[in-house]
Amino acid sequence: MTAPEPNISPTILVADDWRDYRLLDSGNGRKLEQVGPYRFDRPEPQALWTPRDTGAWAKADAIFAASGDGEDDAGRWRFNRSLPETWPLEWNGLKFLSRPTPFRHLAVFPEHSVHWRYAADAIGTVQRPQPAEVLNLFGYTGLASLACARASAKITHVDASKKAIGFARENQAAAGLADAPIRWIADDAHTFVKREIRRGRRYDGIILDPPKFGRGPNGETWRLEENLSALLTDCAALLGEQRPGRFLILTVYAVRLSFIALAQAATSASELQGGAWEFGEMALPHAGDSRLLPTAIFARWRS
Numbered sequence: 001m002t003a004p005e006p007n008i009s010p011t012i013l014v015a016d017d018w019r020d021y022r023l024l025d026s027g028n029g030r031k032l033e034q035v036g037p038y039r040f041d042r043p044e045p046q047a048l049w050t051p052r053d054t055g056a057w058a059k060a061d062a063i064f065a066a067s068g069d070g071e072d073d074a075g076r077w078r079f080n081r082s083l084p085e086t087w088p089l090e091w092n093g094l095k096f097l098s099r100p101t102p103f104r105h106l107a108v109f110p111e112h113s114v115h116w117r118y119a120a121d122a123i124g125t126v127q128r129p130q131p132a133e134v135l136n137l138f139g140y141t142g143l144a145s146l147a148c149a150r151a152s153a154k155i156t157h158v159d160a161s162k163k164a165i166g167f168a169r170e171n172q173a174a175a176g177l178a179d180a181p182i183r184w185i186a187d188d189a190h191t192f193v194k195r196e197i198r199r200g201r202r203y204d205g206i207i208l209d210p211p212k213f214g215r216g217p218n219g220e221t222w223r224l225e226e227n228l229s230a231l232l233t234d235c236a237a238l239l240g241e242q243r244p245g246r247f248l249i250l251t252v253y254a255v256r257l258s259f260i261a262l263a264q265a266a267t268s269a270s271e272l273q274g275g276a277w278e279f280g281e282m283a284l285p286h287a288g289d290s291r292l293l294p295t296a297i298f299a300r301w302r303s
């Protein structure tokens with residue numbers, strides 16, 4: 001017997017809409033990026049190839065040296081010049097702050113711009129009696145929250161870390177969106193979702209970018225492989241009954257998972273019917289050549 005044809009073909013979403021961010025080169029397990037006025041050389045496990053522009057790497061302002069095998073985020077920055085604590089960046093008119101963090105990243109995940117556009121579009125193309133309500137789980141820098149707020153949605157932003165929420169609030173101020181209706185909530189993502197279901201709340205859009213492993217503020221444990229399916233089921237319940245303009249955006253950086261696994265988790269756990277699913281990989285383009293740097297896998301849906 002032939003197996004049924006799976007209806008899953010990949011889309012590659014390329015974040016090619018940045019002016020203040022450029023991927024200059026990658027290779028030998030590292031990437032070289034221009035982030036505003038500064039240049040960074042960081043570990044990149046996906047960069048299995050040989051770098052192209054060997055001269056450019058010597059001009060890095062900061063280099064992150066991973067400790068251990070590079071699979072976790074531990075390590076430290078070495079600065080070749082003094083950098084401010086933060087500096088301003090802009091994406092499509094949205095202003096925010098970048099900074100070097102002890103976790104090797106720069107407080108912006110530029111590949112996500114493809115989803116900020118998608119969310120803003122889903123919010124803006126439907127006439128609604130009330131503003132769209134968007135829930136951003138594991139929201140960290142708040143850039144997705146701010147992109148949706150700018151598109152006139154009401155936002156509930158959840159992250160376990162008070163420090164992360166502090167960064168997101170600084171971004172809110174930098175964006176000039178201080179008066180935007182954003183609830184900043186320090187809580188465990190799934191605990192919060194269950195509470196919202198009990199309260200009978202409904203959302204028009206849900207964005208989630210869960211880590212492989214994390215902890216809620218009260219020691220709740222998050223393990224992607226064990227907990228994702230139940231969280232997706234509950235997110236589908238929060239999106240509720242048939243209404244136009246609903247959306248769900250799920251991204252995952254766990255390198256051992258295929259987009260097919262994510263697609264099947266998302267479609268089997270959720271009741272999201274009648275709309276359009278897309279699955280695949282997110283990638284960053286290189287500034288000077290046609291290579292792509294794969295970054296994360298995603299599943300997204302729009303009613």
Ligand SMILES: C[S@@+](CC[C@H](N)C(=O)[O-])C[C@H]1O[C@@H](n2cnc3c(N)ncnc32)[C@H](O)[C@@H]1O
Nearest residue numbers: 138140141159160161188189209214215216222
């Ligand atoms: C991969 S980052 C998300 C980045 C985000 N997409 C952005 O663009 O800024 C994961 C975030 O999840 C948070 N986190 C980890 N475990 C959590 C939990 N159990 N509940 C809520 N947030 C959690 C971390 O504090 C971290 O900010």
